[in-house]
Amino acid sequence: MGFSYWLQPFLDLLFPTVCASCRKLSSGSLSLCNSCLDDVRYLHSPLCVRCGALFGDGNGGDHLCGNCLRKSPPYLLARAVALYAPPVSTLLHLLKYRTDRTVLSTLRHIAAPFDFGPFASCDLIVPVPLHLKRLRERGLNQSLLLSRIFFPGQAKAIRPEILVRTRDTVPQTGLGGKERRKNLRAAFAVTRQENINGKGVCLVDDVLTTGATVIECAGALMRAGAKEVKVLTMARAVERMVVDPTVKQTAQD
Numbered sequence: 352m353g354f355s356y357w358l359q360p361f362l363d364l365l366f367p368t369v370c371a372s373c374r375k376l377s378s379g380s381l382s383l384c385n386s387c388l389d390d391v392r393y394l395h396s397p398l399c400v401r402c403g404a405l406f407g408d409g410n411g412g413d414h415l416c417g418n419c420l421r422k423s424p425p426y427l428l429a430r431a432v433a434l435y436a437p438p439v440s441t442l443l444h445l446l447k448y449r450t451d452r453t454v455l456s457t458l459r460h461i462a463a464p465f466d467f468g469p470f471a472s473c474d475l476i477v478p479v480p481l482h483l484k485r486l487r488e489r490g491l492n493q494s495l496l497l498s499r500i501f502f503p504g505q506a507k508a509i510r511p512e513i514l515v516r517t518r519d520t521v522p523q524t525g526l527g528g529k530e531r532r533k534n535l536r537a538a539f540a541v542t543r544q545e546n547i548n549g550k551g552v553c554l555v556d557d558v559l560t561t562g563a564t565v566i567e568c569a570g571a572l573m574r575a576g577a578k579e580v581k582v583l584t585m586a587r588a589v590e591r592m593v594v595d596p597t598v599k600q601t602a603q604d
C-alpha cells in the first residue's frame with residue numbers, strides 16, 4: 352500500500368470531482384460517478400455479423416442485416432464498445448471538442464469489459480484521420496487517442512501516417528446517409544501502399560453513425576491491398592430509434 356492509497360481519501364475531500372455527465376460531486380479518479388458508469392449501454396447480440404447494427408427486437412442470434420445483404424460493406428466487420436448515448440457521448444464530446452484528455456482513463460475503464468478478440472489478428476491499427484487543418488484547430492485526433500487506449504502496449508502497430516484525409520469535408524452533422532457518402536467521396540488516401548499490402552487492418556474511429564466514414568476509409572485501404580479491414584469504434588449511434596426512444600441521434604462521424 353503506497354502513500355497515495357492513504358492520501359486519496361483526503362484529496363477527494365479537498366478536491367472533490369464533478370461527474371462529467373450528471374455534474375454531481377463524486378469521489379474517485381474517474382470522470383463519471385458510479386451511477387453514470389452504470390448507465391453505459393454496452394452493445395450485445397443480436398447484432399448484424401457484418402456492420403454490428405443492433406437488432407431492436409433483442410431476439411435470436413447474430414445475422415446479416417438488410418443493408419449488408421443489399422450491399423456488402425468493404426470491411427469484414429464493425430463493432431462498437433457502447434451505444435452513443437450519455438454518458439459515453441458526453442465523454443466523447445469533451446474529448447473531441449474540448450480537448451479534454453482527462454476523460455481518456457474513464458473511456459479506458461468503460462472499454463475494459465469489451466471483447467477485443469476479433470481484433471487480435473490485426474497487423475496494423477489505423478485511426479480515422481482528420482484533415483491537417485482540422486487537426487491543427489483541435490490539437491488532437493480522438494481516433495488516435497482511442498487507438499492507444501484500445502490497444503495498450505501495441506504502440507508499434509498503431510500507424511496514423513498510413514491513411515490521410517486529402518479533402519477537408521464539410522461537417523457531417525445534419526447530412527443524410529447518401530449526402531454523407533457524397534461529401535466523403537475520395538476524401539481519404541493511403542500514403543504507404545507497400546506497408547499495408549496483405550495486412551489485416553483494424554480501423555479505429557470514435558463514433559459510427561451511418562458508417563459513411565469507415566466505408567470510405569475501408570474502401571481506400573482495401574484498394575491499396577489490405578487483406579481485410581475490421582472496424583472498431585468507441586460508440587455506435589442508433590440510426591432509427593429502435594432500441595430506446597430516448598436516444599437521440601446527435602453523433603457526427
Ligand SMILES: [Zn+2]
Binds near residue numbers: 388
Ligand atoms: Zn454522474
Ligand SMILES: [Zn+2]
Binds near residue numbers: 415416
Ligand atoms: Zn449490417
